[in-house]
Amino acid sequence: MSDLLLRAYRGNYAIPAICVSNMESVLACFIAAEKAGSPVIIQSAYSEMNPQLITAGDLAGIVRTIGKRYQDIPYCIHLDHGMTQEECMMALEGGFLSIMYDGSGGSYEENVRVTKRLKDAAGPHRCVEAEVGRVGGEEGKGTNKENGIIKSDPEQLADFLAKTGADAIAVSIGNIHGCHGVIKQAPELDFALLQKLRDSCGVPLVLHGASGIPEEDIRKAVTMGISKVNYYTQLYHCYMGCVRKNIDLTMEECMGRATEALAEEIMKLMDMCGSVDRI
Numbered sequence: 001m002s003d004l005l006l007r008a009y010r011g012n013y014a015i016p017a018i019c020v021s022n023m024e025s026v027l028a029c030f031i032a033a034e035k036a037g038s039p040v041i042i043q044s045a046y047s048e049m050n051p052q053l054i055t056a057g058d059l060a061g062i063v064r065t066i067g068k069r070y071q072d073i074p075y076c077i078h079l080d081h082g083m084t085q086e087e088c089m090m091a092l093e094g095g096f097l098s099i100m101y102d103g104s105g106g107s108y109e110e111n112v113r114v115t116k117r118l119k120d121a122a123g124p125h126r127c128v129e130a131e132v133g134r135v136g137g138e139e140g141k142g143t144n145k146e147n148g149i150i151k152s153d154p155e156q157l158a159d160f161l162a163k164t165g166a167d168a169i170a171v172s173i174g175n176i177h178g179c180h181g182v183i184k185q186a187p188e189l190d191f192a193l194l195q196k197l198r199d200s201c202g203v204p205l206v207l208h209g210a211s212g213i214p215e216e217d218i219r220k221a222v223t224m225g226i227s228k229v230n231y232y233t234q235l236y237h238c239y240m241g242c243v244r245k246n247i248d249l250t251m252e253e254c255m256g257r258a259t260e261a262l263a264e265e266i267m268k269l270m271d272m273c274g275s276v277d278r279i
């Protein structure tokens with residue numbers, strides 16, 4: 001993922017990171033990427049894989065198999081929100097080339113320690129994303145993580161990068177996970193803080209919980225150094241809405257239509273991120 005992100009970082013655009021947990025959602029990522037001429041990050045968290053009874057290795061296999069049909073598409077398979085060192089190691093061993101360790105629920109010192117260990121294990125060619133501050137909201141279900149939000153601190157970010165060598169950082173600048181369920185109004189991004197964070201580090205920054213943030217705010221954040229934008233809630237409202245609408249069709253037709261609807265929605269996100277025609 002590092003290559004894709006660095007290219008986006010230097011080119012002032014972002015790559016949409018799409019949460020997937022089954023074959024249809026993986027397929028939708030590739031269909032959208034081909035139509036839009038966009039790179040794509042295909043990601044999943046254990047909290048999404050477990051209910052689908054799919055392992056990290058299975059999912060990596062599905063992505064690679066479908067990816068063979070789309071040889072011109074630059075993509076990466078990424079673990080979203082690994083909550084422990086063990087989860088992250090399992091994903092690396094299962095064939096993920098990129099992981100996020102989410103140490104935002106514990107102490108800063110522990111976050112530094114585990115991120116550093118994972119970066120050492122991942123080596124220079126695999127990517128480690130970490131979180132400084134706490135985005136909060138409905139992520140990491142089934143863990144002890146508090147839902148409270150802590151905005152990222154620029155000085156702490158510089159210290160964190162020097163100590164860990166992390167490749168990308170998830171920032172907390174007013175964004176929140178699963179915003180539709182947790183709060184009812186659109187999250188407001190703190191652009192002054194984003195500028196300071198950008199100035200205090202030289203790595204790509206990641207915006208989690210982008211669903212529900214107004215389009216113009218996403219576009220502005222992308223021009224200010226956000227290089228990866230994570231989407232879940234908004235996409236799956238669209239996907240499940242389409243499934244419900246076509247529930248009386250055959251399974252194949254119903255899932256086919258939902259895949260197409262999801263691909264259309266992902267293309268809109270690619271446009272918002274400025275990643276169209278960047279292949």
Ligand SMILES: [Zn+2]
Pocket residue numbers: 081135139177208209230
């Ligand atoms: Zn997240």
